[in-house]
Amino acid sequence: MDLELTPDELAFRDEVRAFLAANLTPEIRAGAAASPSVFVEPDIGQAWNAILHKQGWLAYQWPKAVGGTGWSPVQRYLFEKECAQAGAPNLTVLGLKLVAPVIYTFGTDEQKARYLPRILSGEDYWCQGFSEPASGSDLASLQTRAVKDGDKYILNGSKIWTTHAHFANMMFCLARTNPDVHKNAGISFFLIDMNQPGVDVRPILTLAGDHEVNQVFLEDVVVPAENLVAGEGDGWKLAKFLLENERGGSCHAPKLAYDIAQIESAALTQPDGRGGVLSDNAEWRRRVARARLGVESLEMIELKILSEIAQGQKPGPQTSLVKLLASNLRQEIDEIAMDLHGVAGLELDTRRPLYGAQAPEPVHSRATQVGAARYLNSRAWTIFGGTNEVQASIIAKTVLNL
Incomplete structure (x- = not known):
């Protein structure tokens, strides 16, 4: 490399x-x-x-x-x-980086011609219907049903933790089309119009007070057969392809490095409570240095994966290692950012947005106001996209051959 x-x-x-x-x-x-x-x-x-x-x-x-x-x-x-x-x-990752590659890799010419331009123009805003109340890490156990009825499918079930469903007009969704085969083999991948009867979006507020995720109920929702991607029973294959893109389709290290640089810059003037500034504290510097070394190691892994992709290889299971490391580093850096501001970092305003003319005035600064909310929001990193435990199992089985 x-x-x-x-x-x-x-x-x-x-x-x-x-x-x-x-x-x-x-x-x-x-x-x-x-x-x-x-x-x-x-x-x-x-x-x-x-x-x-x-x-x-x-x-x-x-x-x-x-x-x-x-x-x-x-x-x-x-x-x-x-x-x-x-x-x-x-x-906007859900349309650009998740469903678009599925459509242009597995979709029909008609699906490509309709949906890809609308993703680019912003006419379609997508959400992801994968997880269910009883099917998170074990996604293949999902129970949402899709029953063929002539030239359409009728969908019933519910999805949870559906990010930005309250903004979306389209959903890419996994549903069970055949309950009589192995659970992985009976799943199909659908493109669903959210603006129709039977789609009910209910908000879920996070610890930080954000309305980011939702539960979506599907009751007799009609999906034209032309909105099935690939064929019946191909949903699990498409989901694995999508999740590999999600975990390995972007580089996390640059953003993590940027956030560390912001922390280091703020520490140059942040009082340490003992008459100096935080950047002079040896333990603080060690803590930040450990996080920076972790980010630099992650960057080398990401560059190695990019090098392999450039040689025609697929992202593969090593993307689970990227997801695992990036999630832990994200949480570590957000915790450091919280501690940077001391008690001022405990401010948690649940009003949104925290930018623009209507943003609530911070008690200390905008950075301290955002810190606690971002820290709480990033608790989800080790859950969404596959929990740390799921990633560790994938690494053990497919990378380490354990």
Whole structure:
């Protein structure tokens, strides 16, 4: 793995930097900094998406043949790193990075022609219908049923922890089409219009006070047969493909490194309670250094995976290692950020959003106001996308052959 950038890659990096300097507005940057969740709110996210779409860079992970940039893995990494270091918001991952690859890899020509342009334009905003009240880590045990009725399917069941379902007009959903076969074999993958009778979205407020997730009830929901992706019983294959993309389709290290840099900068002026500043405290420096070393190690793993992808290999099970390490580091860094501000970091305002003209005034600063909310929100990192225990089991079985 060659870590030296070529002249062309350096030129590309500089192009991205110049674009960010000219187009990443203070309002969007401030909104991203004051968002506790990994999922950026639609007003900030869609505004940034539109800027990238105009530039032709929104679908930076898609193949050129389906409307993407066709960038190399190195270019994608450089783009993500420069965006992270500039304080840009995360992209709307559910449409761009999760369902879109399923559609352009397994979908029909009609599905590609309809949904891919609408994801880029923002006309369709997606949510993910995977987890159920009794089927989380054991996703294959899901009970939502889809029964064929002529040229349509009738769906009944419920989904939970459905991020941004209250904003979404479309859902990609797993449902059981055959209860009489092995549980993995009887699942299918559907594209569902949320704006129809029988879809009931009920909010779930998180510990931080965020309305981020929901429970979605499906009662006699009609899905045209043309909205089945691939074939009946292919849902588990598509879900595994999607989850590998979710865990290995982006690099976490650049954003984690950016957050550590923000903490280190703030510690230069943060009183330590003993007449000095926090950055002079040896134990504090050791604690931050351990987190930074963890992030640098994660970056090497992510770069190795990118190198393998560049050689035509699939992301594979090592993406579970990335998910495991990134989740733990995310929580560690958010805990350090909380401790950075001392008692001021205990402020927890549950009003949202924490940016813009309607944001509540912070007691101390915007950073301290966001700190506790972000710390509580990141407790979910070791659960969503597969718990730490699930990732450890995958690593043990498929990487270590235990």
